[in-house]
Amino acid sequence: MATVTQAEETRRDPRRWWALGALVASMLTLGFDMTILNVALPTMAADLGATTGQQQWMADAYVVVFAALMLPAGLLGDRFGRRRMLIAGLGVFLAGSLLGALASDVGWVIAARAFMGIGGALVTPLALSVLPSLFGDDERTKAVGVISAASALGLPLGPIIGGWLLNHFWWGSVFLVNVPMAAVGIAACVLLLPETRDPASPKVDALSTTLTATGLGALIYAIIEAPERGWGDPLVLAMFAAAAVLITALVLRERREARPMLDMTLLAHRGFLFNTLAATLVMFVLSGLLFVLPQYLQAVLGHDALGTGVRLLPMMGGLLVAARGAQPVVARFGARAVVSAGLVVLAFAALLGSRTTTDSGYGFTALWLSITGIGFGFSVVPAMDGALGALPRDRAGNGSGLLMTLRQVGAAIGIALLGSLLAGIFRDRLDVTGLPTAAADTAGDSVVAAHLVAEKAHAAHLAASANSAYVHGMDVVLLVSGIAALVAALLAAAFLPRTAPAPTPSDAGPDMVPPTADARQ
The missing domain is CATH 4.10.860 (DNA Excision Repair, Uvrb; Chain A)
Structure with missing residues (x-):
C-alpha cells in the first residue's frame, strides 16, 4: 500500500511536467538527428572527400547499431533501472556528438555515429517506459502524445536546423547542436525522474x-x-x-x-507479419529516398544547405497531414484498405519521381514529394497499429520491440541497397573522357566529388555528365522504390485481416516517425 501511495504522490508532483519536458528535449534531439545528417552529407563529402559508400556508412552506422541494441537496451533499463540507463544513454549520445563534431576524417565520423546509435538505442524505449512512474492513467495518454509530437516535429526541423547551421558554421555544428540538449536532458533526469525497474524482465x-x-x-x-x-x-x-x-x-x-529477446513466434500471427512487412518496406523506401534526395537538391539543382532543408518540407507536410488524418479514414474504410491505398499512393509518387530529368526543376520535385508524404502517412500509421493490434495484449510489449527492430533493419537496408544502386549507376554512366586516372576515380566517388573535379579541371562537360548520371541513378532508385511499395500494397491487400483496430490519436505520432520512437513501448 505504501508503494501505491508513493506512486500517487509522484504522479501529483508538479515536477512531473518538467520531467516530461526533459524527455521531450531528448526525443526531439533524436528526432531531428535522423534527418539533420542527410542535409549535411553533401557538404561533408566535399570537405572530407567522402565517397558515396562512406556517406552510406555515415548514415547507416547509427541505424545498424540502433537496430541491434534496441531490445537489449530496453531490458537493461528494466533490470538495472530505467532512469540510470536513460541518463547513461544521453551521456553516450552526448559523447558521440562531441566526437562527431571534432572528427577530422570519415572514419571518426562513422565511429561517432555508431557511438550515438548506442545512446539512441538506450534513450528511445526508456523515455517512454518511465512515463507510468510519472503519470496516472488519466494523464499518461496526454504525456505520450506530447512525446510523440516531439518525435514527429524533429523530422521537418532536422533539415532546416541542419541547413541553417551549415550556412553559418562548419559541418561539425550538426553534431554539436546535440550537446546542450542532451546535457539538459541528463540534468533533468537526475533531478526529476524517479527510478523504476522490472527485475522479472528477461535477461539480456x-x-x-x-x-x-x-x-x-x-x-x-x-x-x-x-x-x-x-x-x-x-x-x-x-x-x-x-x-x-x-x-x-x-x-x-x-x-x-x-x-x-527477439520473439520470432510473433511472426506466426498473420496480421502482425504482413503489417510489419508493410511498415518495414515503407521504411526501406523512405530511408533510401532521404539519402539520395539532398544530393540532388544541392549538387544538381544548386541549392545551399538551408534551401535543401526547406525544400524537403513538402514531404514532411504531407506525412504529418496524412498521419493525423489516418484515424477517421481507418474508422470509415478499415485498416487493410487504408494501408493498401497508402502504399499505392507511395508507389505512384515514387514512379512519378522516376520521371525526373536534369531540366525538371524543383516544382516537379515538390509535387511528388508531397504525394510521397501522404502515401507514407496513410500506410505506416495503420500498419503499425494493426501489427500490434493483431497480437494478444500480453504480447504487445515483445511485439513492439520486434516491430521497432525490423523497422530499423528496413531503414538500414534501404540506405545501403538503394545508395549502392545509385553509386553503381552513377559511376558507370559518368563520362570521364580526357581526365587523368586519379581524377577520374575521384569524380566517380560521388556527384559532389565530380563537381569539385570539374571545377578544378574547368571541365563543364564533366559537371553536366555528373548531373545527368546522378539524376538517372536517382530515377532508377525511385523506380525500384515504387516497385517495392507496389509489391507491399499487393501483399497488404491480399493477406491483411479484413478488420483491424483504428489507431488512437496518441498512437499516430511515433508510428509515423522513422525509427526514433514508438509509443507502444
Whole structure:
C-alpha cells in the first residue's frame, strides 16, 4: 500500500511536467538527428572527400547499431533501472556528438555515429517506459502524445536546423547542436525522474545481441561495398555468407529460448507479419529516398544547405497531414484498405519521381514529394497499429520491440541497397573522357566529388555528365522504390485481416516517425 501511495504522490508532483519536458528535449534531439545528417552529407563529402559508400556508412552506422541494441537496451533499463540507463544513454549520445563534431576524417565520423546509435538505442524505449512512474492513467495518454509530437516535429526541423547551421558554421555544428540538449536532458533526469525497474524482465542475452549486431553489420557492409568491389568479389561474398550464417544462428537461438529477446513466434500471427512487412518496406523506401534526395537538391539543382532543408518540407507536410488524418479514414474504410491505398499512393509518387530529368526543376520535385508524404502517412500509421493490434495484449510489449527492430533493419537496408544502386549507376554512366586516372576515380566517388573535379579541371562537360548520371541513378532508385511499395500494397491487400483496430490519436505520432520512437513501448 505504501508503494501505491508513493506512486500517487509522484504522479501529483508538479515536477512531473518538467520531467516530461526533459524527455521531450531528448526525443526531439533524436528526432531531428535522423534527418539533420542527410542535409549535411553533401557538404561533408566535399570537405572530407567522402565517397558515396562512406556517406552510406555515415548514415547507416547509427541505424545498424540502433537496430541491434534496441531490445537489449530496453531490458537493461528494466533490470538495472530505467532512469540510470536513460541518463547513461544521453551521456553516450552526448559523447558521440562531441566526437562527431571534432572528427577530422570519415572514419571518426562513422565511429561517432555508431557511438550515438548506442545512446539512441538506450534513450528511445526508456523515455517512454518511465512515463507510468510519472503519470496516472488519466494523464499518461496526454504525456505520450506530447512525446510523440516531439518525435514527429524533429523530422521537418532536422533539415532546416541542419541547413541553417551549415550556412553559418562548419559541418561539425550538426553534431554539436546535440550537446546542450542532451546535457539538459541528463540534468533533468537526475533531478526529476524517479527510478523504476522490472527485475522479472528477461535477461539480456549477450550472444544474441552479438549475433544481431555482427549479422546486420556484415549484411550492410556487403551491400555498401559491392558496387565498388564488384558483387562477385570474394570479400563481398564472404560477408553475405557470414551475414546469412549469423542471422540464421540468431533465429535458431531465439526460437530455443524460453524467454527470447527477439520473439520470432510473433511472426506466426498473420496480421502482425504482413503489417510489419508493410511498415518495414515503407521504411526501406523512405530511408533510401532521404539519402539520395539532398544530393540532388544541392549538387544538381544548386541549392545551399538551408534551401535543401526547406525544400524537403513538402514531404514532411504531407506525412504529418496524412498521419493525423489516418484515424477517421481507418474508422470509415478499415485498416487493410487504408494501408493498401497508402502504399499505392507511395508507389505512384515514387514512379512519378522516376520521371525526373536534369531540366525538371524543383516544382516537379515538390509535387511528388508531397504525394510521397501522404502515401507514407496513410500506410505506416495503420500498419503499425494493426501489427500490434493483431497480437494478444500480453504480447504487445515483445511485439513492439520486434516491430521497432525490423523497422530499423528496413531503414538500414534501404540506405545501403538503394545508395549502392545509385553509386553503381552513377559511376558507370559518368563520362570521364580526357581526365587523368586519379581524377577520374575521384569524380566517380560521388556527384559532389565530380563537381569539385570539374571545377578544378574547368571541365563543364564533366559537371553536366555528373548531373545527368546522378539524376538517372536517382530515377532508377525511385523506380525500384515504387516497385517495392507496389509489391507491399499487393501483399497488404491480399493477406491483411479484413478488420483491424483504428489507431488512437496518441498512437499516430511515433508510428509515423522513422525509427526514433514508438509509443507502444
